[in-house]
Amino acid sequence: MDFPHIPPEIQELYEIYDYRHASAILKSEFKEEFDEICDTLNRFRFTRENVIKPGGNESDIPKIISSILRPKNWEEKILTASLMVNKTEEVSSSTHKIDYLKNEVAFDLEWNSKDQTFDRDLYAFRTFYEYRKISVGIILTRSNDLDDYFESLGNYIDRYGQERKIKAKYGASTTHWGKLIPRIEEGRSGGCPVLAFGITKKLIKQ
Secondary structure: OOOOHHHOHHHHEEEEEOOHHHHHHHHHHHHHHHHHHHHHHOOOOEEEHHHHHOOOOOOOOHHHHHHHHHHHHHEEEEEEEEEEEEEEEEEEOOOOOOOEOOOOOEEEOOOOOOHHHHHHHHHHHHHHHHOOOOOEEEEEEEEEEHHEEEEEEEEOHHHHHOOEEEHHOOOOOOOOOHHHHHHOOOOOOOOOOEEEEEOHHHEOOO
């Protein structure tokens, strides 16, 4: 195995990318939070119905993850900062939200959003990190290993009664492994260590 700090069973199920020794930091400094994330990744599975169901405000995939993490007190957070200008004028700014935050560990899930969402996530990690609110960020997204699976599912009827290819729901401009890793390598999270997991076909529940 290439990642000595990550359980072998997780390495069998997911693609993994470790930026700035994120897994070592998690294992040594945030063992409880890392164990909870690993437990969530071990328990997570999805079905064909989860893939083809119209998402609305939130698809089934985030709901599955939330059902495991929310009871463990992983909370959605927004960081708000204030800046004093000329000692008199206060200007406030905020990042986009982080889906799940506990202690100093941030975790975001991107199953099928526009790929620019990764910029938002990594910027949020960077900002939280620079303000010393987190020590490490984790992103879960889908692996490109799923592309031929989506192709094999054929067509479905959308909410408007139109027949569409299932693969069309998961296009090149949506959030997937191939869009995430170059952004991390470019340093868009700044100095924040990031651990990425890619959802593979091994997680499909038959």
